[in-house]
Amino acid sequence: MERPLSPFMFPTWYRFQITSALSILHRLTGIALAVGSILLAWWFISLAAGGELFAKTHAFITSPIGMLLLFGWSIAFFYHLCNGIRHLVWDAGHGFELRHAYRSGYAVLAVTVVLTVLTWTYVLFA
Amino acid sequence: MADPRPLSNSTALRDEAVLRRVRQLGSAHDGLREWRLQRLTALALIPLGLYFASSVLWLAKSDQTTAVAWLSSPVTALLVILFMLAGLGHALVGLRSVLLDYVHTRARLMAISLLVRAAVVIIAGASILAVLKLFLGR
Numbered sequence: 001m002e003r004p005l006s007p008f009m010f011p012t013w014y015r016f017q018i019t020s021a022l023s024i025l026h027r028l029t030g031i032a033l034a035v036g037s038i039l040l041a042w043w044f045i046s047l048a049a050g051g052e053l054f055a056k057t058h059a060f061i062t063s064p065i066g067m068l069l070l071f072g073w074s075i076a077f078f079y080h081l082c083n084g085i086r087h088l089v090w091d092a093g094h095g096f097e098l099r100h101a102y103r104s105g106y107a108v109l110a111v112t113v114v115l116t117v118l119t120w121t122y123v124l125f126a
Numbered sequence: 127m128a129d130p131r132p133l134s135n136s137t138a139l140r141d142e143a144v145l146r147r148v149r150q151l152g153s154a155h156d157g158l159r160e161w162r163l164q165r166l167t168a169l170a171l172i173p174l175g176l177y178f179a180s181s182v183l184w185l186a187k188s189d190q191t192t193a194v195a196w197l198s199s200p201v202t203a204l205l206v207i208l209f210m211l212a213g214l215g216h217a218l219v220g221l222r223s224v225l226l227d228y229v230h231t232r233a234r235l236m237a238i239s240l241l242v243r244a245a246v247v248i249i250a251g252a253s254i255l256a257v258l259k260l261f262l263g264r
Contacts, residue, residue, distance in 0.1 A: 027220075027224055030217070030220045030221075030224075031220075031221065031224065033213075033217070034217035034220070034221055037210075037213060037214060037217060037249050038249060040210075040253070041210075041249045041250075041252045041253040041256070044197070044206075044252075044253045044256035044257060045252060045253075045256045047190075047193055047194055047197055047256065047260065048255075048256035048257070048259040048260050049256075050190070050194070054190060058190070077175070077179060081171075081172070081175060081176075084168050084171075084172075085172065087168075088165065088168060088169065091165060119183060122183065123183070123186050123187075126187075
């Protein structure tokens, strides 16, 4: 069987489109958030344990690498949330027309940027 | 086609009858159940996720004592446990659907699926234990 399988479709067989790029981004952010649940569980454990474990965890989270990870996860969270709502609207049977799919896609990107900027403005400057 | 009625007004989210119609057309396995679980957890995660994110944002401006007091309170403990369960259930279905697309060997798919499932159960269990310890020990 020589038909191309999913991991190899994008650069070779498909032209770049915002709709498919957003779809792939939905998966990537979903995977990132699943990985993030490990740190989240770790943070709960360190809060429950207290003492040195919490101090170490807190030091990691507030380190440059920790902050960079949190920044990435905040983008992933807002994007996956907004695009997830877009998917639920599709599941309810609305917004399938191509121009609507494009418009909602750009709206998702815009809202993601706004929420991320607002969040980090609050964290860093408020 | 035995039943030509259109499905437009009865999506699978609302209508169990779709399963009956689909069954003879292909290998459904747990597909419909997972599909529904993914949507239902997604709906639950909209309020739970916004609640959790805004709480963490507020905690970013406070200290350890405040965070412990927050997580120990009954309403928070319940909502955080629900958030973790819905989130990890959602992650499990999502990760499985990615694996189904990219892992093409049955044995390998089963092995990786079991590993992901085990990891998700451990993360969920550990989170719930930690929250319960704070809630019960306050």
